[in-house]
Amino acid sequence: MINISPEREAQKALEIKTVAEGRRRFAERNREKVKRSGYENHSEVQKLIRGAIPIVAEGVREWMDVSSKARGRKPxxxxxxxxxxxxxxxxxxxxCVFRCLGRAGRVAELTQDMGRRVEIELEGKALEAADxxxxxALLKLGQGDLTEAVLEKRFRALVEENEAALHWDDDTRVLVGQTILNVVLRKLSDVFYQKTITQNGLRHAVVMLTDQAAAAIVEMEDLxxxxxxxxxxxxxxxxxxxxNSSGAYYCHRLARLVPMVRTRSKEQRKLVKEAIADGSMQEVLDALNAIQDTRWEIDDxxxxxxxxxxxxxxRPSSSFPTDKTPEVPEKVSPEEWEKMSKEEQTARRRQRRSVRQVCQALAVDKGNFDRDMATAQEMAQHNCFYLPHSLDFRGRTYxxxxxxxxxxxxxKALFRFADGVPLGEDGGRWLKIHLANCGDFEKVSKKPFEVRTAWVDENASNIIATVMDPEAMADWWTKADSPFCFLQACFEYVEWxxxxxDPEFLSKIPGAADGSCSGLQHYSAITRSADEAYHVNLVPRSDVGDIYQVTADAAMPSLQAEAKAGDASCxxxxxxxxxxxxxxxxxxxxxxxSARFGMREQHMQDLMRPLADKVAMGKLEKHPYEQITLRVNKDTKEETWAPDGGYSCARALAEHIYSAVTTVAAKADEAANWIQQVAAALAHESLSMIWRTQTGFPVVQRYSEFTTKEVNLWLYSRTIRPAQGTDKVDHEGNTLSRVRVLLRQAPTSRVDKKTMRSAASPNVIHSMDAAHLHKSVAKAxxxxxxxxxxxxxxxxxxxxxxEAFSRIVREAFVECYEDYCPLQELDRYARSVLSEEGIEKLPPLPSKGNLDLNLVLEAPFAFA
Incomplete structure (x- = not known):
């Protein structure tokens, strides 16, 4: 008889509960969606619709072909x-059929609804031609959150105004609808059937789901x-x-959801399997298992x-949810609206939209918070718990x-190790460093270690008071950079x-050695750039380098010069x-x-839109970065003046920072451009970009093109993408089998050249920091x-x-690049697969600087 530990029994019960709870919640969400938006918006019905559209379209095409060639009067x-x-x-x-099913409607109503929808589409075409x-603008509104009734009211007014209305009678609508319904019933005979029922003594024709189709929807929902x-x-x-499929959960149904490497590439799965078999990625396995074997407990x-x-x-931080929901401004009367200028109307619309978005985000945050707290309280009932981990396609650990x-x-502050380790000779110093880093008052984390430890000594009274009464001291500790992690460190410090x-004090909270702009650290090692390494602390220095401040300082002169020349944004x-x-x-x-476009969007997301939200919520009178700018409609060329929500300033910030960073880190910029050129050369011949990291992990970058099309219906607030499966379909098989085959979306043999190029350099760097992490953990x-x-x-x-781990991390970084260069790895691969013409397009390898990598071993702030 096999003895199963109490922990395994508890885990088995938890996994059974997870499956049951997940299915319940998914079904509940679907019921809410159906109740709110109709049966046709049920998630699995949507899949069935997508898969069936090509089949019904084929039937419509056949009917048109036969009807147009038939003799006599046309339908x-x-x-x-x-x-x-x-x-x-x-x-x-x-x-329409699924909407009718959800309402138990009759065929007469269904055909009239179908005909009306066709009429609306034809009127929409006429409206597009007229205005x-x-x-x-109306199509855009249709993709928003307005109800169909409101949309139809606006649509009808515009159609009448532009004399685009068809004014079909009910008989015409029914005749058109009958044609479509006949095609649906003929082509999808395994999905729908028509029957006659008696209601209140009257006989009515209705459309029903076949038992086979109903069972398929239930099965699809379960999957x-x-x-x-x-x-x-x-x-x-x-x-x-x-x-690739052996770890994490014990329940088979859960385990199959969690592969070791999350990738869609069959080629990468094959290479990973081979690398595991030949032992070349053993360091990765050792590291991944060590990370997920860590025993955790909740810090109550x-x-x-x-x-x-x-x-x-x-609300100590912006990531902490709040219950304070802003009120959506009331709509103004039509009379007041007409008196407003276009700028005032635009501002009013944006204000209402902004507040609605804030409310929606708060609702999501509240739901996540409640679930997180429930999980924390459940995990607190156990002596310890574990976090299974897996890898993305670049090797990054999640x-x-x-x-x-x-x-x-x-x-993050809820987690502490279940087992304590004595602080020993150096642990107390690291506790003080960690405490100072989490607080980061007056940017102390950018100061030398002795300044950080001195800050803790100077603020010991506040730290003790915080632990004695966190509520009374909330005005102090909530201003920390990471308030709750700072609070956790305060608790640990006071207990110590x-x-x-006592050096034997058993500490349980994690400390951390953080990279200093790790992306540039990796580029500096790759290019051996001593100057750039200096900015990111890879070489010994008495102060702490700050590449962000260096870049800001480099951008300042150009901002000042353009402002002086009259640039309003600057x-x-x-x-x-x-x-x-x-x-x-x-x-x-x-x-x-990230390039200029991405940087601009970051400023919009981080700075401009939050300020617009504050204006919308009445917390700020005026947007400090907003300007009234001239906008030109791309289609009509009509010019309008409107507030830009800070867009112009976001664009100027991105331009000047991009120019500064490419100047400060010129060698990194050269390496990134080289990687992108190699990716472009490979993409031109529809080839994947493949490399192995220093730890033997095989990375396959391939962004394939998919054959997709979209259908937008007037007044229907969802864009539908008909299935475009490329697998062979047995036309003699049943309809549901054909639908499932069509839903298997297969990539084409072509690659997305733009994405292959833009994603190449970040993917390479992400794979390098993944290798560094794996090597560090395996060595430790x-x-x-x-x-x-x-x-x-x-x-x-x-x-x-x-202290020991900090040294190991630096040693692992040096080992990652001592005898390995990802640029050479990519160059070798590209030359092995490209045509002669493609090889000629490859750029020469960038020259390297004179950085001595061994200096990293003596650089105290490299990972701190």
């Missing part, structure tokens, strides 16, 4: 239907529910990764404060459960102090203050592939370190082991 519906694409007609047929601008399960932490040690000290903050409405320490500050600063930026904060995200993401595990808190370029373990 009344032929002329009308010939004016619309067959995909549109098929979409109308499928949506393109109005038609475009979809499994794919959307809320995967949870484990209370038993995860199964070890020994193959922090949990109590989080629940108190939520209950009292305190926790599988949504509840994990890689998310926002208040969640109460022990008399002047507004300077008036509002420009510095490190405005440059940081742009610089950080530049080394992971071999030396006896058993607990890890890893977030890409943040290397965490017990504070008592941080």
């Amino acid at each position: 009344t519906s032929l002329k009308a239907l010939m004016e619309l694409p067959v995909d549109t007609i098929a979409t109308i047929g499928m949506c 393109p601008k109005a038609a475009k 979809a529910a499994m794919e959307h399960l809320p995967l949870l932490p484990m209370v038993a040690q995860p199964r070890k990764w020994e193959s 000290r922090v949990l109590d404060v989080i629940l108190w903050a939520r209950e009292t409405g305190l 926790a599988v459960p949504y509840f994990n320490h890689q998310r926002s500050d208040h969640l 102090a109460e022990s008399g600063f 002047q507004i930026i300077l008036d509002n203050g420009f510095g490190r904060g405005e440059a940081k995200r742009n610089v950080m993401t530049y080394f992971y592939g 595990r071999a030396l006896g370190i058993t607990a890890f808190s890893m977030i890409h370029d943040s290397f965490g373990t017990h504070l008592g082991n941080m």
Whole structure:
């Protein structure tokens, strides 16, 4: 008899509960969607509609061909239907049939509804010809959140105004609808059938789902529910990764949802299998297993404060949810609206839209928070729990459960190691460094270590007071950079102090050694650029390098010069203050592939739209970056003046920061451009870009093109993409089998050249930081370190082991590049697969600088 541990029994019960709860929640969401939007919007019905559209379209095409060639009088519906694409007609047929099913409607009502939908589509075409601008605006509204009744009212007014109304009678609509319904019933005989029922003594024809189709929808819903399960932490040690499908959960239904490497590429799965078999990626397996073997527990000290903050409405950080929902401004009367200028109307519309978006985001945040807290309280009942981990296609390591320490500050602070490690000789110093880093008051984390530890000594009284009464000290600790992680460190520090600063004090919270703009760190090692390495602390220095401040300083002169020359955007930026904060995200993401467009969007997302939200919520009187700008409609060329929501300033910020960072990090820019050129050469011949990291992990970059088309119906608030499956279909088989085959969306043999080029350099760098993480963990595990808190370029373990781990991280970084260069790896691969013509297009390898990699071993702030 096999003895199963209590932990395994508990894990089995948790996995059974996960499956049941996930299926319940998925079904509940579908019921809500059907109740709100109709049966045709049920998620699995949507799939059935997508798969059936090509089949019904084929039937419509056949009917048109036969009817147009037949002798004698043509069907009344032929002329009308010939004016619309067959995909549109098929979409109308499928949506109307399922809408009728959801309402238990009759055939007479169904055919009239179908005919009315065709009439609307034809009127829409006429409206587009008569007033393109109005038609475009209405189509855009149709993709929003307005009800169909409101949309139809606006549509009808525009159609009448432009004399585009058809004014069909009911008989015409029924005749057109009957034609479509006949095609649907004939082509989808395994899905629908017509029968006669008696109601109140009267006989009516209705359309019904076949038993086979109803069972298929239930089966599809069950499969979809499994794919959307809320995967949870484990209370038993995860199964070890020994193959691509061998690790994490014990329940087969859950385990099959979690492969070791999340990739769509069959080629990559094959290469991973071979690399595991020949042992070349053993370091990756060792690291992944070590990370997910880490024993965690919930820090109930922090949990109590989080629940108190939520209950009292305190919001220590922007990632912490709030219950304070803003009120959507009331609509003004038509008379007031007419008196407003176009600019005032635009501002009013944007204000209402902005508040609605804020309300929707708050609702999502609240739901996530409640689920996170429920999971935390459940995990707190166990002695320890585990976070199974897996890899993305670049090798980056992610926790599988949504509840994990890689998310926002208040969640990260809930996690501490289940086993303590003595602080020892150096752990107390690392605790102080960690405490200062989390608080980052007056940017102390950018100062030398001795300044950080001194900050803790100077603020010991506040730290102790915070632990004694977090509520009373909330005005202080909530201003920390990471408030809850700072609070957790305060708790740990005070407990250590109460022990008399005993070196044997068992500390459980993770410390961390963070990379200093890790993207540029990797580029500096690849290119051996000593100057760029200096900016990101890869060489010894007495102060802490700050590439974000260096870039901001480099951008300032050009901003000032253009402002002086009369550029209004630059002047507004300077008036509002420009510095490190405005440059940081742009610089950080530049080394992971962000260009001008992406940088501009970051400023819109991080700065401009939040300010617009504050204006909309009445917290701010005026948007400080907003300007009135001239806009030109691309279709009508009509010019209008309107507030830009800070767009012009966002664009100027992106332009100047991009120019500065490419100047400050010229060698990195050269390497990134080289990688993109190689990717472009490969993409030109529809080839994948393949490389192996220093730890032996095979990366396959291939962004294939898919054959897709979209159908937009007037007044229907969803764009439908008919299935475009490319598998062979047995036309003698049943309809449901054909639908399923069509739903198997297969990529074409062509690659998306634009994405292949733009994604290449960030994917290479992400794979390099993944290799560095794997090598660091594997080396540390071999030396006896058993607990890890890893977030890409943040290397965490017990504070008592941080001194050793910090050294290991630097050693692993040097080993990653001592005898390995990803550019040479890519060059060799490209030359092995490209044609002679393609090889001639390859750029020469960038020259290398004179950086001595061994200096990293003596660089204290490289990972700190």
